[in-house]
Amino acid sequence: MSARLAVDIGGTFTDFALERGGRRWTSKTLTTPHAPEEGVLIGTRQILASAGMAPSDIALVIHGTTLATNALIERKGARTALLTTEGFRDVIALANEARYDQYDLNIDLPQPLVPRRWRLTVPERLDNEGKVLLPLDENAVRAQLEVMRGEGIEALAIGFLHSFVNPVHEQRAAAIAREEWPGLPISLSAEVSPEMREWERFSTTVANAYVQPMMARYLHRLETGLREAGLACPLFLMLSGGGLTTIGTAARFPIRLVESGPAGGAIFSAHVAKERGLEKVLSFDMGGTTAKVCLIDNYAPQSSRTFEVARVGRFKRGSGLPLRIPVIEMVEIGAGGGSIAQVDGLKRITVGPESAGADPGPACYGRGGTKPAVTDANLALGRYEPDLFAGGAMKLHVTPALAALGAHVGEKLGLSPEMAGLGVVEIVDENMANAARVHAIESGKGFTGRSIIAFGGGGPVHGYRVAEKIGVTRVLVPSGAGVGSAIGFLRAPVAYEVVKSLYQRFATFDVAAVNGLLAAMSKEAAGVVEHGAPGAPVRENRIAYMRYVGQGHEIAVGLPSRALTAVDVAAIRVAYDAEYTRFYDRPVPGSDVEILSFAVTVATEVPDVQAAADVADAAAPAPTRVQQVRDTRTGEVAPWSVYDRGAMMPGARVAGPCIVAEDETSTLVGPGWSCRVDGLGYLELERAAQS
Numbered sequence: 001m002s003a004r005l006a007v008d009i010g011g012t013f014t015d016f017a018l019e020r021g022g023r024r025w026t027s028k029t030l031t032t033p034h035a036p037e038e039g040v041l042i043g044t045r046q047i048l049a050s051a052g053m054a055p056s057d058i059a060l061v062i063h064g065t066t067l068a069t070n071a072l073i074e075r076k077g078a079r080t081a082l083l084t085t086e087g088f089r090d091v092i093a094l095a096n097e098a099r100y101d102q103y104d105l106n107i108d109l110p111q112p113l114v115p116r117r118w119r120l121t122v123p124e125r126l127d128n129e130g131k132v133l134l135p136l137d138e139n140a141v142r143a144q145l146e147v148m149r150g151e152g153i154e155a156l157a158i159g160f161l162h163s164f165v166n167p168v169h170e171q172r173a174a175a176i177a178r179e180e181w182p183g184l185p186i187s188l189s190a191e192v193s194p195e196m197r198e199w200e201r202f203s204t205t206v207a208n209a210y211v212q213p214m215m216a217r218y219l220h221r222l223e224t225g226l227r228e229a230g231l232a233c234p235l236f237l238m239l240s241g242g243g244l245t246t247i248g249t250a251a252r253f254p255i256r257l258v259e260s261g262p263a264g265g266a267i268f269s270a271h272v273a274k275e276r277g278l279e280k281v282l283s284f285d286m287g288g289t290t291a292k293v294c295l296i297d298n299y300a301p302q303s304s305r306t307f308e309v310a311r312v313g314r315f316k317r318g319s320g321l322p323l324r325i326p327v328i329e330m331v332e333i334g335a336g337g338g339s340i341a342q343v344d345g346l347k348r349i350t351v352g353p354e355s356a357g358a359d360p361g362p363a364c365y366g367r368g369g370t371k372p373a374v375t376d377a378n379l380a381l382g383r384y385e386p387d388l389f390a391g392g393a394m395k396l397h398v399t400p401a402l403a404a405l406g407a408h409v410g411e412k413l414g415l416s417p418e419m420a421g422l423g424v425v426e427i428v429d430e431n432m433a434n435a436a437r438v439h440a441i442e443s444g445k446g447f448t449g450r451s452i453i454a455f456g457g458g459g460p461v462h463g464y465r466v467a468e469k470i471g472v473t474r475v476l477v478p479s480g481a482g483v484g485s486a487i488g489f490l491r492a493p494v495a496y497e498v499v500k501s502l503y504q505r506f507a508t509f510d511v512a513a514v515n516g517l518l519a520a521m522s523k524e525a526a527g528v529v530e531h532g533a534p535g536a537p538v539r540e541n542r543i544a545y546m547r548y549v550g551q552g553h554e555i556a557v558g559l560p561s562r563a564l565t566a567v568d569v570a571a572i573r574v575a576y577d578a579e580y581t582r583f584y585d586r587p588v589p590g591s592d593v594e595i596l597s598f599a600v601t602v603a604t605e606v607p608d609v610q611a612a613a614d615v616a617d618a619a620a621p622a623p624t625r626v627q628q629v630r631d632t633r634t635g636e637v638a639p640w641s642v643y644d645r646g647a648m649m650p651g652a653r654v655a656g657p658c659i660v661a662e663d664e665t666s667t668l669v670g671p672g673w674s675c676r677v678d679g680l681g682y683l684e685l686e687r688a689a690q691s
Contacts, residue, residue, distance in 0.1 A: 003019060004058070005017070009064070010066060010287050015027075026047075055230030060233050064260035068255065071210070072258070078209070083121075085121060085122070085160045086122060092203055113207060114210075122141050123140055124160060131166075132168075141176045156184055157202070157205045158187070170190045187209040189201045192208045193205060196501045204255060204324045238260035238263060239260060241303065242266065242495070244492050245494070255323060258323065259328065265292060266283050268283075269285075277611030279297065282436060282447065282470075283453050284452050284453065284463060286459040288338045289355045292330050293331050305326065305499065305556075307327045331439040333432065337458045340371045349413070351427050351428045356373045364379050364398065376405055379398060380401055380421030383668060384396060405424070429462055429466055447470050454667075457665050458665070460668070463685070465668075473686060474687070477660075481665055481667075494604045495603030497525065500598055506594075515563045521600040529603065539561075614678070614679060615678065615679040620648065624642055627640050642661055653676040653677075667685070
């Protein structure tokens, strides 16, 4: 039987999940930031050895990475130029003139990826219907290419006004550039983000061009390294929207990979929710660098067409560079095991977003780190056994962890290192709980009846306390939780989404024009999927983004996956009113509705999952040891029993406070909680009713 390998590169660890014939092997290795493919190849050799497999046994490799995201955040992409319509060079600097903080007189706004001298213009103009008002000046294009040569430009983004309606000028400019400058990476806004709103469209296109050379080189090195290691199988990439795509498409549109790892985690949670029959869950993924929370309803994560990267205002919407790409909607904050703690000018403990990463890592790694991280705080509280961290593959050092906590937090607040560690953990737990609250409010939802699915290296460690803070009484920790995002890659379909703008009003809805557009979009998306998964059965999903005339933001409404009729148009309007009411309590009678854009997603079919049956109670194993743990709610130190997860049979129940340990993570069961193993081997934590 052939096997499938998933690899997720994070800021601190690279995670691996290998499946074959119903069996699964998982492992972690430290990320190698200088050359991420080296960590992938090292970990691949290790997991193949532990599974007793040869490289030729692998039929498919699925990969997700934060490399594009990090390049945008750290401003380490290519020297990129923007070629745009004359008079519009400053669109990406002016943005929409909004302020993410109305009362900050010294507000720091995000700077464009392309400095002004590399934003070059040419005479050309289309109207809003795509008609040519001013032909493209081809000589001006050639002249600007010479300017770019002199500036040492490495990538080109082309974004003209109204090109999302008619791409003819962008395509001709790109053809000239390829004639004059063969090999120059070129990104067209009509291909990367063919939607109205030129700031978001230009920003997305520039970001794609900015990371394209680096990502293409990396993907080539990775593909070459895997082939040299004997893995001649296809390599698929995880997309931010939750699907898989080929390496060719990923190299062409690398901006669609910015949230690939977190997307895998959301798919993992959705799959687990379906296995357990849980229609409403909160996905909680805490890794080494960030924590991600995502609402999942009816076994599907929320999706979005907007995303921000490289925010200059911490957690503040509107303070980053906008990207118009298909993404799974979630909140991501700098709260991971490597997030660094410090005391600010107001004597407050703050955690993140700066991370110790994999090199040097937290102080307790013993690799030269001197600043306290969340992992150091957890170690100071007794939550980790120093000699058994990561299954014994990595030894933690208590002395440097306490020294870092004391020097950077404790001494400034008059606290012992241990109490400083308590403060750090409580702050990071509150940050994650607050992110979950904000995400729920912005989505018009709550936590009543929800369960938390906790995974990642830190999710099971912090899950019960976050649940207490937001009022959730059940936490589920699946098997393989420490590498949940990588396992999610194995559950993802091969999929591709196409988005196009076509302005419509319901009062004058052109059924024929919309059907023609949707058919063309369906053909384009199906072609990409067919290339990645020839002959596979597929499903199609269609969405329209609409709003009341005069509003500023759209709401997504599902469409039938077939040609529309006049009857469908009336039903879609009713569906919009219902969705608007869910967000804002009531519709707006008498107002016409306008549609700004359409999205078509084609994906391979995902096998059905049946909810697992319950199992009878079983005897709990004896604890393997006892650790002295400081409870973050009371500050008291007490003995906590430690159980080996592998020794706990389905139906076994243990009472908190205790720790259930495994190689990739540990599950903390707080006071007042109990932990039971279900029929799938998952840990289900329940909190006793509070008097």
